[in-house]
Amino acid sequence: MKDVAAPADRPLLDRGTRHPLKTVAGPTDRVVVVGAGLAGLSAALYLTGAGRQVTLLERADHPGGRVGRYQGPDYEIDCGATVLTLPELITDALAAVGRTPETCEPALRIHQLAPSYHAKFADGATLRVFADPDAMAEEVALVCGPAEARRYRRLRDWMARVYAAEYGEFMDTNFDSPLDMVRTPEKRRALAALVRLGGFGRLGAKVDRFLRDPRLARLFTFQALYAGMPPAQALAVYGAIPHMDTSLGVYFPEGGMRAIAAAMAEAFTAAGGTLELGTEVTGVDYAGRRAERVRTADGRAFDCDALVLTADLGAIDRFGVRRRRGLRAAPSAVVAHGTVPAEVARTWPVQAHHTIEFGAAWDKTFAEIAGRRGRLMSDPSLLLTRPALTEPGLYITRTDGQHEPFSLLAPCPNLDAAALDWPRIGPAYLRELLDVLEERGYEGMAAHFTVDHLDTPQTWRDQGMLAGTPFSAAHVFRQTGPFRSRNFPRTSDNVVIAGCGTTPGVGVPTTLLSGKLAATRITGDRRPLEMKPRVPAR
Structure with missing residues (x-):
């Protein structure tokens, strides 16, 4: 796909005005993208489709970033976002290199959930959430x-x-x-x-x-x-x-959310892009205001005309980009991943892919997890995810019968708001949450949930995330829209930022958009493959 945008060394004129949109000046033939999460994959696809030579560097052994995977003893499980909306944005990114979800290898098949969620309230009432009006x-x-x-x-x-x-x-x-x-x-x-x-x-x-x-x-x-x-x-x-x-x-791809990253990565490499997994970036060499070279832990160097960074705001300084000071971080989360015997899970009061288990408290809960002085929830509201109920192929067969992958997410304060000793208290807090679920009717939860991975704010901080939260900077007014951390930092002429910490913000759809918007800063094409906002029946 040829790039028909304005030359990168000329400002692009925004729609309906003579005001120039700032783009990367000078040559942009060789682009290095750091991070193969959804933002990096999206940017890489749009840039490749626009004719750039793109190298995508990822420190993990698989693509996905915050939509990645954990390997259990005999199964895989999504380790990040489990709620997918606006799958059209995935289709748009694939289309940049002439692919569709169906033509990926293997094919990416995405299905709408009905209901999207199943809510259970403290009074015992349940309510299903449907997209159909x-x-x-x-x-x-x-x-x-x-x-x-x-x-x-x-x-x-x-x-x-x-x-x-x-x-x-x-x-x-x-x-x-x-x-x-x-x-x-x-x-x-x-x-x-x-x-x-x-x-x-x-x-x-x-x-x-x-x-x-x-x-x-x-x-x-x-x-x-x-x-x-x-x-x-x-x-x-x-x-x-x-x-x-x-x-x-709300949608779910066959094979789990991790299938999205795998499909995007396959489309990128099939279109001529270079994906380097297990490659940790250790530094960036600059000549004045331009990034010229990216260095990796294995001693290699990758020359670039432009650079896209998808590192979290908590770690971006080490790549030569100064983080905006005084950022307020979003609350964090404790997330447990593991398996439950299917015969136990079948007795639970709700049988749904996504269950929102509400406590009685509401304003107090938000005050606890989002306040300046954070506390753990005294009356937890939790998200339970059971993907095998949608895709039975995800059940795990063992000598003692079938087991299903299960994830539990509990919002909690970030480490700026509450500097808790998570390596010490994490397992005990999880036991308290499981006891709460037992009391709410999820019999056998505490005794039979085998936890293979427990993520806490310390997990996220160890990965370089701002204040130990995977949700980056909070969307207070001064960190929203044009006031959010810029995706084109003023300190460099050819470094662009993508990811949930920059424009437009947190979430799977917005992270995909951030990669597209970052690519736009390099190609000059203001809206490649524009997606019209979808308005459903009312």
């Missing part, structure tokens, strides 16, 4: 009453309008300055629409104006945690996140 309204009417179902439809319509106004002009776009928010007629119209929709109020308060049942309100506000904020503090523009989660659908 009629199915969801019927479920809400059954659990919360017909009046609440009508209110849900109005909330759904509001979230769709927020998403439509936000996606093209504020998510899928590069910013050089806060003034870029109003530089084009399209952005001014989108900003005006967000103001009319109340997008700069608070998400929790906005949702409460639509809904009366506090249980239902939780389903459309817990996603604020993805942005690192309590719902009472998160801007209402983040209504776009529950819209993606609850209206646009």
Whole structure:
């Protein structure tokens, strides 16, 4: 695929204006991308499709980054994100090199989950979350009453309008300055629409104006945690996140989330890109303001005309890019991965791929995990993931019968908010969580969950992540949109940043977009293979 963009040494004129978008100046034929997570893979695909010679360096022995895998004794399990939304963004990245999910080797097959989630509340009530509006309204009417179902439809319509106004002009776009928010007629119209929709109020308060049942309100506000904020503090523009989660659908790829990274990596190398696994980058050589060479731990050096860094903000300084000071980190998480005997799991009160197990507390829970002085949840809300219920091929057959892979995620404070001794307290805290689940009806959980991997904030810090959180910088106002850490640092002329710490932010879809936006800074093509925001039926 040929690059038809403006030459990289000339600023690209943004749509509808004469204001130049900053791009890498000078030659950009050879690009090194550091990190084969979703951001790095996305950037590498777009750059390869634009005719660049791309070398992708990854320190692990497999691609994926935070969407990677752990190897158990006789099985593999996703070790990172388990919730996939907007799979179109994967299709777009593959299309940059002329591939589709079906033509990957092996084929990448992605299926929509129905329901997307299954919620269980402290009062024993359960509620399934469907992307289909009629199915969801019927479920809400059954659990919360017909009046609440009508209110849900109005909330759904509001979230769709927020998403439509936000996606093209504020998510899928590069910013050089806060003034870029109003530089084009399209952005001014989108900003005006967000103001009319109340997008700069608070998400929790906005949702409460639509809904009366506090249980239902939780389903459309817990996603604020993805942005690192309590719902009472998160801007209402983040209504776009529950819209993606609850209206646009949650998906699962055959083989697990790790299959996405494998497919993207295969498409990249088949298109001529070079992928070096087990290759840790130790430094970058600069000539003035330009990165010229990337050095690795095995003594090799890779020359470059442009460099894409996907390192976490907590470790980016060692590559010659100064991290913005005073960043506020998002809350972190404790995540346990392992297996459970299938006969035990079949007795549990909920049989679903994704279960959100809500405690009774709500505002207090967010205050505990997201406050400046963090504490462990006194009444935990947890995410349980059981992928074999969707893909039976993931069951593990052992001499004592079938077992299923199982993951438990518990939000917790980051290490800036609570400098806890996780190597010491981690196993004990996990036992407390398992006891809580036992009390909530998950019989046999404490005795039969075999834990093969336990990740804590210390795990993330050891990997170089900001404040020991895999969710990077929180989306407070001063770290959102054009105020977020720039993907084109002012200190260099040819180094670009991608990943969840930069534009547009945290999450699988936004991380994929960040790779595309980083590639744009190098190719000059403002919107390669543009994806229109999807608006579902209301």
